[in-house]
Amino acid sequence: MTATTFERAMPLVLAHEGGWSGDPADPGGATNLGVTIGTLSLWLGRPATKAEVKALTVATVAPIYRQRFWDKIQGDALPAGLGYALFDFAVNGGSKRAVIGLQRALGVGDDGKLGRITLAAVAERDTKALIDALCDGRLVFLRALSTWPRFGRGWARRVEEVRKAALAMATETAAPVDPAKCPTCGKLIAA
Structure with missing residues (x-):
């Protein structure tokens, strides 16, 4: 859809990702704001240090999220709620997964690979039903991971x-615009 969907989805993803984590049970290793040391290393083109991971800010991770996750899932081409749900899945489990x-x-x-066949199929489906199916499938995938007992809850x-949140976004974007109401405040416009 629009680039503003990314801007809306980013803080929602970051709220789940949280801040610094060095949990030895986490296969991603050192992580801050959802960016693992491996992802930062790929971004920098060299091995990153734990200190560099700890120093990450929202401003420094936003371009990483945009390029490595949002753009890879073609978030701008997806309906808003579906784009957010797929973006969160990509951040948590990888874009390909x-x-x-x-x-x-x-x-x-x-x-x-999200190409024209997948995008055409998305266009033919009900967004809310697709969000539900995606989230259900994501849970099946997560439950099969060996780390489910530790992180599953x-x-x-x-x-x-x-x-x-994704269903709410899909509902908002699917709601018809009432030409008799102000799009900003919702008050009736005098004729």
Whole structure:
């Protein structure tokens, strides 16, 4: 849809990602604002240090999120709620895994590449039903991970919160515009 969807989705994702974490049970390793040391290393083109991960700010991670996750899932081409749900999935589980989840929800070939076939299938489906199917499939994937016993409760809460926010976004964007009302404040416009 529009670039403003990314700007709206980014703080929602960051709220789930939180701040600094050095949990040895986390396969991502040192992480801050959802950016792992591995992702930062790829971004920098060299091995990152834990100090560099700790020093990350919202301003420094936003371009990483945009390029490595949002653009890879073609968030601007997706309906707002679906774009947010897929973006959160990509950040939490990887862009390829998220796209495979979407493709499985759509019943199209699941190569992990969001191309014209996947986008055409998205255009033919009800956005809210697709958000539900994507979130359901995401939970199935997460429950199969060996780290589910440690992180599962938080992941399940996150997926349900993402589902709720994504469905709200889909409802907002699907609501018809009333030409008799002010689009900003909702008051009736005098004829």
